[in-house]
Amino acid sequence: MAEAKPNKPSGAVQTTGHAWDGDLQEFNNPLPRWWVWAFYATVVFAVVYWILYPAWPIGRSYTKGVMNNITFKEGDKEVTMHWNTRALLWRDMQTGPEAVKQRRYMDQVANADYQQIVSDPKMMGFVQSVGKVLFADNCAACHGSGGQGKIGLFPNLSDDAWLWGGSLEDIHATISQGRHGYMPSFRATFSAAQVEQVSDYVLSLSGHQVDPASAAAGKAMFNGQGGGCYYCHGENGKGMKSQGSANLTDSIWTIADVPGQGTLTGKRDVVAQVILNGVHRQMPNWNGRLSATEIKLLTVYVHNVLGVGK
Amino acid sequence: MAESAPQNIIYQARIPIYPRSVKGRFRRLKWGILTFAYGVYFLLPWLRWERVTGPDQAVLFDIAHRRFYLFDLVVHPQDIFWLAGFLVIAAMLLFFVTGIAGRAFCGYFCFQTLWTDVYILIERLVQGERPARMRLDKSSWGAEKFVKKGATHLLWVLVALLTGLTFTLYWGDAPKLLLQLFTGAAPFPAYATTVFLAATTYVMAGLAREQVCTYMCPYARFQSVMFDRDTYVVAYHAERGEGTRGRARLSRDSKTREQRQQQGVGDCIDCGYCVQVCPTGIDIRNGLQIQCISCALCIDACDTIMDSVGWPRGLISYDSERVQQGGKTRLIRVKTIGYAVALFAAIGMLTWSIVFDSAFDMAARQVRQPLFVVLSDGRIQNSYDLKINNKSERTVTATLSLQGLPRGSLALATGDPRTLRVAADDSLSLRVRVRMPKDSRGEQIPFHFVLRTAAGTQPVVLREQAYFSMPRRAPADD
Numbered sequence: 001m002a003e004a005k006p007n008k009p010s011g012a013v014q015t016t017g018h019a020w021d022g023d024l025q026e027f028n029n030p031l032p033r034w035w036v037w038a039f040y041a042t043v044v045f046a047v048v049y050w051i052l053y054p055a056w057p058i059g060r061s062y063t064k065g066v067m068n069n070i071t072f073k074e075g076d077k078e079v080t081m082h083w084n085t086r087a088l089l090w091r092d093m094q095t096g097p098e099a100v101k102q103r104r105y106m107d108q109v110a111n112a113d114y115q116q117i118v119s120d121p122k123m124m125g126f127v128q129s130v131g132k133v134l135f136a137d138n139c140a141a142c143h144g145s146g147g148q149g150k151i152g153l154f155p156n157l158s159d160d161a162w163l164w165g166g167s168l169e170d171i172h173a174t175i176s177q178g179r180h181g182y183m184p185s186f187r188a189t190f191s192a193a194q195v196e197q198v199s200d201y202v203l204s205l206s207g208h209q210v211d212p213a214s215a216a217a218g219k220a221m222f223n224g225q226g227g228g229c230y231y232c233h234g235e236n237g238k239g240m241k242s243q244g245s246a247n248l249t250d251s252i253w254t255i256a257d258v259p260g261q262g263t264l265t266g267k268r269d270v271v272a273q274v275i276l277n278g279v280h281r282q283m284p285n286w287n288g289r290l291s292a293t294e295i296k297l298l299t300v301y302v303h304n305v306l307g308v309g310k
Numbered sequence: 311m312a313e314s315a316p317q318n319i320i321y322q323a324r325i326p327i328y329p330r331s332v333k334g335r336f337r338r339l340k341w342g343i344l345t346f347a348y349g350v351y352f353l354l355p356w357l358r359w360e361r362v363t364g365p366d367q368a369v370l371f372d373i374a375h376r377r378f379y380l381f382d383l384v385v386h387p388q389d390i391f392w393l394a395g396f397l398v399i400a401a402m403l404l405f406f407v408t409g410i411a412g413r414a415f416c417g418y419f420c421f422q423t424l425w426t427d428v429y430i431l432i433e434r435l436v437q438g439e440r441p442a443r444m445r446l447d448k449s450s451w452g453a454e455k456f457v458k459k460g461a462t463h464l465l466w467v468l469v470a471l472l473t474g475l476t477f478t479l480y481w482g483d484a485p486k487l488l489l490q491l492f493t494g495a496a497p498f499p500a501y502a503t504t505v506f507l508a509a510t511t512y513v514m515a516g517l518a519r520e521q522v523c524t525y526m527c528p529y530a531r532f533q534s535v536m537f538d539r540d541t542y543v544v545a546y547h548a549e550r551g552e553g554t555r556g557r558a559r560l561s562r563d564s565k566t567r568e569q570r571q572q573q574g575v576g577d578c579i580d581c582g583y584c585v586q587v588c589p590t591g592i593d594i595r596n597g598l599q600i601q602c603i604s605c606a607l608c609i610d611a612c613d614t615i616m617d618s619v620g621w622p623r624g625l626i627s628y629d630s631e632r633v634q635q636g637g638k639t640r641l642i643r644v645k646t647i648g649y650a651v652a653l654f655a656a657i658g659m660l661t662w663s664i665v666f667d668s669a670f671d672m673a674a675r676q677v678r679q680p681l682f683v684v685l686s687d688g689r690i691q692n693s694y695d696l697k698i699n700n701k702s703e704r705t706v707t708a709t710l711s712l713q714g715l716p717r718g719s720l721a722l723a724t725g726d727p728r729t730l731r732v733a734a735d736d737s738l739s740l741r742v743r744v745r746m747p748k749d750s751r752g753e754q755i756p757f758h759f760v761l762r763t764a765a766g767t768q769p770v771v772l773r774e775q776a777y778f779s780m781p782r783r784a785p786a787d788d
Contacts, residue, residue: 014319030322032521121730124723125739128695146679159683159691250686259684304723305741308685 053083102130110293114168117300124304131301134294138286147306151257153281160308161252165241167310172299178285181244185278189227198222198229199271203258205237205249208267255279326447327520329430330440330586334610340417344424352472355479362703363734371481377735383664384735386701395660402656404529406649408536410641411628412543416530417604422522425473425515426589429466436462440586466516467508474507520590524601534600539631540640544604546595546626547634551578557595560619567621577625583615584608584626594626669702670732672761674774677741681779689745692778693723696759697739700732707731707764710742715757715778718746729764744778752782 014028050056053065068083072090081087093099105126109117117123136145143149147157155163163181164174190198194217200210201218221227223235230237232245239247246254253259256270286295303309359368359381370379378385385392407414416423437443437458449455478500479487490496491504514522523530537543551557553576560579564570567577578595585593587608590601594608612626630639677693685691700706708730712720723741732738742759755778763770 028320030319032525033321033323034518034521035525036321121738121740128739128741144679146677148680148683156683158680158693159685161686247686251684251688252686308691308721308743 105130106293109297114296114300117296118168118304124300127297127300128305131297131305134290134298135301135306138290139298142283147302149254151253151260152255155254156252157302157307159252160310161247161250161254162241162307162310163239163244163246163254165310166303166307168299168303170241171303171309172295174283175290175295175298175302176285176287179244179281179283181279181281181283183232183245183274183279185276186227187276190221190275194218194221194226195272195275196268198227198275199268202237202248202271202275203264203267206251206258208264210264210268324521325591327589327591328440328443328447328586329589329607330583330611331434332583332587332607332610332614334607334613336606336610340427340605340607343418344427347419347424348428352476355476355484364703365483367483369480370483373481384701386699388699389667392660392664395656395663398656399653399660402649402653404533405536406646406653408533409538409541409645409649411604412537412541413530413533413602413604416523416533417606420529420603422514422527423589423603423605425469425511426519428469429515429519430589432465432469433462436465463516466512470508470511470516471504473511474504474509477507478504520601520603523590523603530600530603538645540643542628542630542639543598544594544602544606544609544626545598545629545631545634546578546584547624547629548576548595548597550576551595551625552576577616577621579615579619581615583611587611667701668770668772669700670706670763670770670772671699671701672759672772672774673697674759674776676776676779682781684748684781685745688748690748690780691743691745693741693743694759694776695739695741696774697737698730698732698761699737700734702734704734705731706734706770708761708770709764711760711762712744713758713760713773715744715746715755717749718744718757718778720744730761746778746780748780750780753780754778755780 014030015025016028019025050063051066052068054062055065056063064082069080070083070087070091071078071080072087073079073094074090079087079090105123109123109126112120112123117127135143135147139147142154143157144154149156149158160166162170164170164179186195186198197214197218198221199218200214201216201222204210204215204218222229222233222237232243233239233248234245237248239245251259256267256274258267258270261267261270286298290298354369355367357368358366359379360366361379364377364379364384365372367379368381370377372379376387404415433443437446446455446458475488475491478491481487481503482500487496487500491500518526553571554574556576557578557580558564558570558575559581564573564575570577584595585591585608587610588594589605589607590603592599592601594602606628609626609628613623616623616625633639673696675695675697677695681692683691683693696710698708710720710722710730712718721743723743730738730740744757746755757776757778759772759774759776761770761772761774
């Protein structure tokens with residue numbers, strides 16, 4: 001061992017000099033000095049960080065940091081803020097690559113007419129993902145996340161029946177102008193027996209096996225001056241788009257939960273309740289709340305993705 | 311410094327190491343590996359490759375467009391589990407090799423070792439051999455020291471920059487990116503990556519060197535625990551080198567091997583060459599140590615000396631602990647077989663996955679909110695979101711149909727045509743509807759979506775299982 005020995009102190013391994021229980025000792029393997037300097041460097045880093053970024057709480061406020069302004073647009077006005085994750089997100093949502101990509105699609109949708117959008121699978125892919133978010137944010141509170149609605153309260157948008165029309169133009173009008181669905185109460189018009197007869201007739205329209213005599217009497221009131229139901233529902237009960245009146249001949253029920261009733265009596269009762277109480281429903285207009293492009297996206301989404309448009 | 315230091319030093323300055331150069335078979339092997347590795351690393355980004363779609367760079371990790379190009383293999387984000395497979399293979403290979411040959415990775419393949427080798431080479435070419443370097447370090451600052459040290463660091467920085475630059479070129483189109491980097495038009499991450507890699511290369515290979523292996527590297531630690539008595543390690547044969555009376559330098563009356571053996575002196579002539587060539591600055595004659603990276607340069611050094619005195623080689627050699635104790639190394643043991651099986655299984659599975667990866671695939675996910683819808687004619691409708699991926703380099707035209715649902719009908723939310731066009735290296739997501747007369751209650755009817763490529767193109771038929779949900783409660787029915 002004649003050579004100078006690097007990295008190895010001569011003699012036995014050092015101990016820290018402490019002894020426990022008489023002979024229990026601890027080796028001292030010195031840390032490399034640069035390691036200590038690296039530790040000091042982290043301390044310096046922390047101090048620099050405190051100066052540059054939001055760091056220390058002071059009462060209800062905190063140190064904001066210096067030279068870290070972020071400018072972003074909130075609505076129409078330009079806001080400059082100290083560095084924080086919310087401002088970063090805002091800026092990213094306006095200038096990030098995904099945001100730029102989204103804006104390009106948005107412009108494409110804004111400049112296309114409905115036929116162009118519907119026939120372009122790429123644009124439809126965009127409608128599908130953006131429409132889902134728009135619908136969830138604005139419409140799902142009433143219509144449900146999948147547009148399934150709620151019988152008696154909000155129409156089901158995922159089927160192929162449309163009270164106010166199912167074309168793209170109709171749906172556009174519905175979203176932008178809102179709708180007001182109304183059916184008067186017939187409590188004062190009909191006697192209890194007449195309500196039953198009209199209910200039987202309504203059920204018979206969609207193929208239910210009811211007492212023919214009762215249904216015939218109901219039909220007379222439905223199509224006559226006594227009830228005047230045909231004013232809105234039409235003579236054959238197919239409903240009218242202009243009135244938002246329901247088609248009574250199909251399998252779909254929006255107010256009376258007929259499918260949910262096990263017995264014919266039960267079905268008749270729920271129909272009778274609608275006749276007695278009437279209907280009063282309202283959908284707000286979204287013209288001021290959503291942009292024209294957003295309404296366009298939602299229209300296609302409801303017409304093609306969510307439901308079965310005409 | 312240890313002599314003068316107090317008993318309890320807690321921090322220790324680095325003791326400089328001046329590795330002497332050596333010639334021999336392991337040094338040749340190491341230069342060979344280094345040349346090959348540098349050749350691959352520095353030239354690969356410049357290799358061009360012809361593709362129908364996509365860039366013409368053979369190896370390109372295109373983060374922005376979410377594609378990794380490896381020659382004819384294009385890796386999509388959904389193939390990311392291949393990375394897991396690759397890492398499993400790498401880990402198993404490391405375990406396998408370490409179990410047999412010790413820290414072979416450290417000594418021959420690790421980039422820390424390769425780059426340190428190059429930096430030591432630069433040092434030697436500029437400043438001279440070990441004694442010259444030691445003298446230069448001890449001398450006071452003058453013109454010679456300034457020029458030589460300056461030139462060394464300059465070359466180090468150059469190599470570091472080249473290393474960082476090359477790494478960056480793997481992530482973008484190399485010729486274009488290089489031009490951008492020099493004209494100041496490259497994106498910030500490109501500069502950051504180049505500078506960061508250059509800085510770490512300079513610090514790790516130039517300044518930190520063996521400390522990386524000793525203090526920082528986790529692999530060094532866990533490779534050591536995979537040794538056993540049959541693992542080949544660089545070993546000094548103490549019984550031969552030390553004899554009964556220890557090692558001794560050559561002197562007038564202990565010159566020949568016979569003389570020495572009669573005196574009980576071992577074959578080690580204590581020349582110190584093995585210590586001088588060690589890049590981690592240890593003395594292998596003290597036995598296997600944690601700093602040893604198995605680079606085998608001490609074997610070359612000792613062999614050179616043994617050749618010059620005319621004694622048999624192998625005073626320091628690759629041997630297992632069992633051989634040192636007079637046994638025979640067993641290569642086939644539970645551990646090596648186990649690692650080999652796991653290694654080949656992982657290689658097989660990854661190869662299988664890559665070779666049989668479909669360039670065209672489809673996934674169907676049922677819309678669950680609502681699960682089913684009653685249509686005005688009383689039929690039941692289920693909706694599905696289909697995602698069709700075309701990973702090939704040509705546009706695919708295909709038709710969609712149902713199988714196993716005789717009464718069902720298919721409609722696309724975008725209206726028909728049912729002929730779908732998926733552009734090359736693109737995907738298509740669409741909502742489709744399946745309608746069926748209500749003929750049962752609460753049933754889940756299995757069926758398949760079938761996607762058939764149009765005639766004239768490569769025939770592909772994809773089948774994707776799905777279920778049709780019937781309402782539990784019968785609507786408009788008693």
